[in-house]
Amino acid sequence: MSSSQQLCLFLLSKCRSLKSAKQIHAHVYKNGLDTDPLVAGKLLLLCAVSISDALHYARCLLQQFPNPDAFMYNTLIRGLAESETPSDSLHTFVKMRRQSIVLPDSFSFAFTLKAVANCRSLRAGLQLHGQALCHGLDSHLFVGTTLISMYAECGNVHSARQIFEEMSDPNVVTWNAVVTASFRCGDMEGAEHMFKRMPIRNLTSWNVMLAGYTKAGKLESARQAFSEMPLKDDVSWSTMIVGFAHNGLFDEAFGFFRQLQREGIRPNEVSLTGVLSACAQAGAFEFGKILHGFLQKSGFLQIVSVSNALIDTYSRCGNVAMARLVFQSMLVGRNVVSWTSMIAGLAMHGHGEEAIELFHEMEECGVTPDGITFISLLYACSHAGLVEQGCAYFSKMKIVHGIEPAIEHYGCMVDLYGRAGKLEKAYEFACQMPISPNAIIWRTLLGACSIHGNVELAELVKARLSEMDPNNSGDHVLLSNVYAIAGKWKEVTTTRRSMTEQRMTKTPGWSMIEIDKVMYSFVAGKNPNVVTEVAYHKLTEIMLRLRAEVGYEPQVRSVLHDIEQEEKEDSVSKHSEKLAVAFGIAKLSEGRIIRIVKNLRICADCHTVMKLISKVYQIEITVRDRSRFHLFKDGVCSCRDYW
DNA sequence: TTAGGGTTAG
Incomplete structure (x- = not known):
């Protein structure tokens, strides 16, 4: 190896930013090493995997390289698989097959299958599985394990299990993958059975169980497994904290976080986002502020997900000014979640116009909105009484951004019309939706009837709801509310009596x-x-x-x-x-x-x-x-x- | 010089 080659590799091993990667690239070019597979490969790996926001540069590097080898293709495929556009990873694999004589190896399949799992594209997964078969790589341990995960992500647990059963020598990672696959497809008994069958268990095997149980809402089983674990790591703790927070048990989430601190374990970004989420739900502003202080001192605020969770915490604890401050201080790395959280925060505080302004600023900054951004935007319009603007954004979502409206978007529209008192329009909209309206849609409309005191429509809507969800006490309460507003006490009594007869209880207000x-x-x-x-x-x-x-x-x-x-x-x-x-x-x-x-x-x-x-x-x-x-x-x- | 399984925000 030449000394200039050695120097370049050394510099690359120390490189931490895109700016210095570009400087090193210039040096590489000057020394005629830009066509050296070793140096170019290392540079590509750095940009595609190690440095954030450098994927675009990695793509250019591969494009400019005369005859990229499998390593270079694999590296870009790997980087793109974990990016926000995993389908680009698949396109790179296709390009590798069409434009190059290089054959895909086990790495190519492992990385591309990961991308397919992230896209949830079963069709592409099946094609790739077929190709792996042709290359004799489907029985490769790593490829096989990734195939199991891919099928599970795409909702095909049967294929995942079949591959597992046919594998000659599965290791602990493969076992963990198949247990995860069972949980992901909602088969808890299958997962427990597999866990018992495992010849060897490692820390991850236990963490898989914790994650599976908490995601299924089985917190007591998770707690039991947590107490039985021979060893715990930060992932075990984070899984429990996030699990409790996601299931609305914020007191438990706080308890586990405090216990983690008592045991001298340093919280990681996941446990911190979990405890922030618990603060947001509980409205624990003071605790949130203490966490903010810690995040500032410890540098965790540099992590986008943590800053995003903090924006949401401040918003939902009633301090939108602090949320704004956190958002404004995020100088780099604001992503679609950061913008959406801020838009939602402004909207829930009644700053509808400001939320809309921020949406336009987001577009100007080149951040692409997604479905959730539009839910927040429509919510902003609805709560600010901006009916026409709401309608315009609903159209724009599909026409300009190609986002197909989901049931939640239709729900926002029904709320938009209903809240503004346009009850007939709301009803008509719900009846003409291309997706059949669910109970939430009708409940939204029933809520609007109760705001505006429309007895006739309320009865019509309640009849629809009774067909879909007859035992919902909240719906009876809403209808009874409409009658009370209209002074129809006889009907109020009938509704209440029917609730008593059906042994329904009203959700207690706390x-x-x-x-x-x-x-x-x-x-x-x-x-x-x-x-x-x-x-x-x-x-x-x-x-x-x-x-x-x-x-x-x-x-x-x-x-x-x-x-x-x-x-x-x-x-x-x-x-x-x-x-x-x-x-x-x-x-x-x-x-x-x-x-x-x-x-x-x-x-x-x-x-x-x-x-x-x-x-x-x-x-x-x-x-x-x-x-x-x-x-x-x-x-x-x-x-x-x-x- | 590259892998596969577990926890992350709206």
């Missing part, structure tokens, strides 16, 4: 508030304890002050029963969000923002009370309900009473 990093939750009408006593006591005092100072009278139309006025007043006065606010006023120091998270939508009376409290007590209150954020300040709500 609200949470964070005080000194501890989350307190309140449920209306639950047995009193020390905490609720404080809340009730303060609430009585607040109500008296509101009546005396601003002449507050309870609005009782959202109470469902046909009961006496006094009882109705009593019932609304105990709503969980009122208790949480009262507790916040009693416990938080002056000048602090009161942040409430609620599982259901806020009722009209609570909405009025929040406005009045913000004025009389001169405090800011944020309430995150099931639908959006409300910021109460000086007697006004950010939703402009449109929710």
Whole structure:
């Protein structure tokens, strides 16, 4: 090996950025080494795999190279397989077959199959499997294992298992792949059976079980496996934290995160995104802020997924200004998730116009929106009452971006029309959808009927819902609400009676508030304890002050029963969000923002009370309900009473 | 100089 070759390889081994890779490339060129397969291959590997945002350069390198070898093709295929456009990896494989005399080897198949798995393209997978067969590589251990994963990803567990059973000498990785395949196709018993059959288990085998159980929502089985594991690593911990967060068990996620810290294990970016997601769901703002401090000091904020999770945490904890700050400080690497999170954050806080502006800025920056971006954008239009703009984006999504609307997009459109009071249009839209509407679509429309008090349509929609999901108590409650608004107490009673007869129970409303990093939750009408006593006591005092100072009278139309006025007043006065606010006023120091998270939508009376409290007590209150954020300040709500 | 299985945000 020549000294200049050695120098180039040394420089490449130290290279960490695209800028220095380009400088080294210039040096390589000057020394006539650009056609040297070893040096060019190493440079290509660096750009395709090791350095982020250098894939484009890697493609150019391969294009300019006179006769690329299998290694060079494989390297680009590998890089593209893990990129946001894995289908390009497949195109490179096809190009290699057509334009070169180089034959594909086991590496080519392993990497391309990975790309196929990421594309979920069974057709391409079958073709590739056929080609591997022709080259006698289908029984290769690595190719075989990747084939199992590919079939599982593409939803064909039968082929995955068949390949496994036909393999002469599967190793532990192959076993792990087949267990994962069973979980991925929803066959938990099959996965457990395979796990028991495994001749050797390693740490990953156990982690596969944890992941499988948590994804299937079997948290107790996951907890059991976690306790039985002979060894645990950071992936085991992250899997548990993320698993609990994804299943809405944020207290458990916090608990595991604290335990991880107690055991002196350094959190990784996955456990951090998991715990941030738990903060976002619980509305744990103070805990989120502490995590933010840690992320800044430790450098984790440089990781795009972590920054994205933090944007969502701040948004969903009611502080869109902090979310914006995190978004603005992401100087490099903002991806479609970062933009979408910020758009969604602005939208849920009622900044519809700003969300739309940001969408245009995103397009100008060359970031391609995806289906979820459009869900956020349509949500922004819906909550800001921008019907025409919403319709325009719905068309643009398909025509300009080629994104086929999914059921969620149709749901947004029904919400857009319904929320704005265009109920007939919403109904017509739902009836003419090319996909048959699901219960969520009809429920959205029923919700709109309840906002606008349309009894006739509500009955029609409820009839549809009863065919699809007859035992949903929430739908009965919504219909009963519509009757209550119209003063049809007889119908309210009938609806309630039918709920009782069918033994349906109403989802209890709960609200949470964070005080000194501890989350307190309140449920209306639950047995009193020390905490609720404080809340009730303060609430009585607040109500008296509101009546005396601003002449507050309870609005009782959202109470469902046909009961006496006094009882109705009593019932609304105990709503969980009122208790949480009262507790916040009693416990938080002056000048602090009161942040409430609620599982259901806020009722009209609570909405009025929040406005009045913000004025009389001169405090800011944020309430995150099931639908959006409300910021109460000086007697006004950010939703402009449109929710 | 390249592999295959497990955890990541909207």
